[in-house]
Amino acid sequence: MSFSPRVFSLVFGLVYTVAHLLEMPLWRYYPLVGKFSLTDLVDLSNGPSMNWYGWMSYAAIAGVIAAVVVPKRIDNKIPAAVFYVLPFVILVCGIYTERSWFLAPPTG
Amino acid sequence: MIAFWDVLHAIFAMLLLGAVTHQGLSVWRKPAPARAFIDRFRAVNGPGYANAVVVLYLVTFALGCYIYPPYVLDVKSSLFAAGLSGQVGLFQIKEHVAVVALALLPVYWHYWRTVPLTEDTGIRRFVTTVIMVAVWWNLVVGHILNNTKGLV
Numbered sequence: 001m002s003f004s005p006r007v008f009s010l011v012f013g014l015v016y017t018v019a020h021l022l023e024m025p026l027w028r029y030y031p032l033v034g035k036f037s038l039t040d041l042v043d044l045s046n047g048p049s050m051n052w053y054g055w056m057s058y059a060a061i062a063g064v065i066a067a068v069v070v071p072k073r074i075d076n077k078i079p080a081a082v083f084y085v086l087p088f089v090i091l092v093c094g095i096y097t098e099r100s101w102f103l104a105p106p107t108g
Numbered sequence: 109m110i111a112f113w114d115v116l117h118a119i120f121a122m123l124l125l126g127a128v129t130h131q132g133l134s135v136w137r138k139p140a141p142a143r144a145f146i147d148r149f150r151a152v153n154g155p156g157y158a159n160a161v162v163v164l165y166l167v168t169f170a171l172g173c174y175i176y177p178p179y180v181l182d183v184k185s186s187l188f189a190a191g192l193s194g195q196v197g198l199f200q201i202k203e204h205v206a207v208v209a210l211a212l213l214p215v216y217w218h219y220w221r222t223v224p225l226t227e228d229t230g231i232r233r234f235v236t237t238v239i240m241v242a243v244w245w246n247l248v249v250g251h252i253l254n255n256t257k258g259l260v
Contacts, residue, residue: 005218006215050176056207067214086212087211090208091204101194101197102194
């Protein structure tokens with residue numbers, strides 16, 4: 001059993017992007033009450049939820065599984081060009097989903 | 109106590125910044141005698157930095173994850189209430205930039221430590237530069253947010 005760093009990077013980046021775009025964290029953290037939850041606790045008294053850890057958890061699990069399972073011959077076929085594109089995919093999707101912070105009128 | 113972790117996060121970020129900048133500039137250097145300061149700065153043994161950059165990045169990232177919840181509760185809500193949603197947005201993008209570098213870290217390590225330096229120089233140069241720019245971006249944005257009260 002071997003671990004492919006290239007496969008991990010690729011799958012981690014793509015799964016993070018998809019989980020983030022679909023607002024689909026594996027789990028959420030509610031810092032105000034110190035609660036972890038696998039579902040969205042809609043009760044406002046729990047305060048804001050943090051999804052970022054949950055997106056990364058999905059990405060890390062998928063990345064590790066893929067890096068162990070994908071055979072070396074397929075790993076060798078992944079062109080290096082993929083890694084030129086990957087950072088831009090993550091970043092562009094991230095900026096797109098955060099655009100509302102820059103478009104929202106000041107509230108103060 | 110959160111101030112301690114915040115400062116520790118900043119110290120590791122500075123160590124990381126130094127290491128990744130040396131290496132990031134070295135990959136763009138053509139072999140030649142290093143006479144000027146900038147050439148001496150980047151005339152380093154690039155592969156020797158790879159493990160240090162990975163470890164420093166992971167430690168800095170972990171510390172950032174630890175101090176993130178107090179930021180969400182205290183700083184983010186205050187910034188939003190003050191109408192500084194642009195600053196909040198900058199930090200939100202910092203999240204994704206940090207993940208870009210985190211995602212590239214294994215492939216960065218692969219191209220520095222397991223591939224001969226004469227091969228795949230283009231992709232090695234690219235991932236190192238992206239990680240260097242990500243670290244610089246996150247440090248500058250972190251400082252802007254840290255100093256927002258004094259800046260506005």
